[in-house]
Amino acid sequence: MKKVFIIAFMALAMVFSTQAVAQDFSGIDKSPLDNASYPSDYKVSDKVVRITYGRPQLKGRALSELAPAGEVWRTGANEAPEITFYKDVNFGGKDVKAGTYALLTIPGEKEWTVILHSNLNQWGSYFYKDEASDVARVMGGVSMGDKSLEAFSVAFKEVEGGVHMVMGWDKVRVAVPIMM
Structure with missing residues (x-):
């Protein structure tokens, strides 16, 4: 009798645990999160800067429609x-204390206003x-790339004395110097 009770209890527990595990999850985010950091080597724990952002896709739309000139833009999606600056830096000519900030932009034809x-x-x-x-609030110069980027992207390019944070989407590239 004891064995029958244990088997029945285990069967009942399996039924309820299957119900708990059979959860519905929403679909994959259409603009997934990404991050970029400098240095980008994951073996280096002494980071200077890291950015976490959503990566919207063009999907046949114009960049000017998604990031209108002259308007504050979220600089990504969502x-x-x-x-995050892990140490004090000079961001585009302005001294910035270590800390975490929201990054917004105002697109323009020849330069973008970049806001911390x-x-x-x-x-x-x-x-x-x-x-x-x-x-x-600093200005980032605009240049045009050779190839179009479908997804908004951020990367860091090493230069003497620091890096440039480069934002790219479609053929537009915007660079802001970060000096340490």
Whole structure:
């Protein structure tokens, strides 16, 4: 009798545990999160900077439609990207203390305004209203790449004395120097 009870209990537990595991999950994010850091080598624990951002896709749309000139843009998809400086740096000519900031931009034809903002955890740029919370506003020069990038991307390019944070989408490339 004891064995029958144990077997029945185990069968019942399996039924309920199967129900708990058979969970529905939403589909893959259409603009998945990514990050870029400098140095990018994962074996180096002494990072200078890391950015976490959403990667929207063009999908046949124009960049000017997705990131309109003259308007504050979330600089990616979904939440505003967060950029973390692990040490004090000079970001585009402005001294910035170590810390985490929201990264927003205002696209332009020849240069983009790149904004480090103290308000974190904001959805896109919809709640950006207060320039007083800007930590830095710098200009990033625009150049054109040879090939089109389908997904918005950020990379760091090493230069003498620091790096350039390069944002690219379609054929547009925007670079901001970061000096240590």
